[in-house]
Amino acid sequence: MKMQNKRFAATFMNNKGYTAANMLIAFLATTIIISSFAPMLSFFLKLNTRQQDLHPSEWNLFLIELHREIKTSQQIMVKQNVLQYKNQKGEVVTLSQYNDLLRYQVDGKGHVIVLRGVQASHFIPITHGVKIEITSLEGKRFEGTIRDVKGVIPD
Template sequence: MNSRGFTLLEMLVVLAVVLLVVSFLPLLLDVRWLHDKQNEFQPLEWQVFLQQIKSEIREAKELENVSTTLYAYKPTGEKVSFEMYGTLIRRRVNGQGNEIVLQNVSNVQYYLATTGVQITVTAINGKRYEAFVSTFFPVRVRR
């Protein structure tokens, strides 16, 4: 009886060859589109930035705005700043550190009030993002 079909060994060899070819597939694909996405303003990153700055503003006893830098003075004596650094916004504590909190930014403006801070960020692509961060208690504003 001469039946036609594949043996288990033949199927394993074919599976091994297919897996080998598939493992090299990512190297053959053009992944430049991932790099292009990295140079865009990310809305999710904006939301994380807002959460970070909300925390700092609500803990502050005093706020100060100097050009494109926001200073939050905490009761513990720390001075936290959010400042432009090229196309980035970085967070620093007491003038030290370099924590990047937002990327691909062309301009940032802070408008201070005793009840909170109006934040306006302009992305590199020209789109504007605005938010108002309110405080729980009135905050002293340095002029």
């Protein structure tokens, strides 16, 4: 077999053209490549979907952060299912439910989302503390109590 060198390709002199075997190999390779796209696409789409329900670790983190905030605050009160307190800077911080979110506002401006996937929230004043009850979108109930040892929260 003689081989003829061209500038960008090398071809065999005896080949007459594209054969059925070449076509089957190319078809097989194309089919394998295309069929692998569907599982990869579904895998990546599952990674991007966010779980809608409240996770217990989110709840625990929320309670820890809220306890840290309340520990350094003043004039804590619960009214109309809203928790309010003054932080160290003297700003009024409000924690309330907005649609399916639990949000944190400072002096009534803007908001920071502290919990997502909340169906219902209740702030209940107790002796020297506040009890927080949350129901998630899927009906799971979360409860937590924050007590104030300084006596800032009224009886």
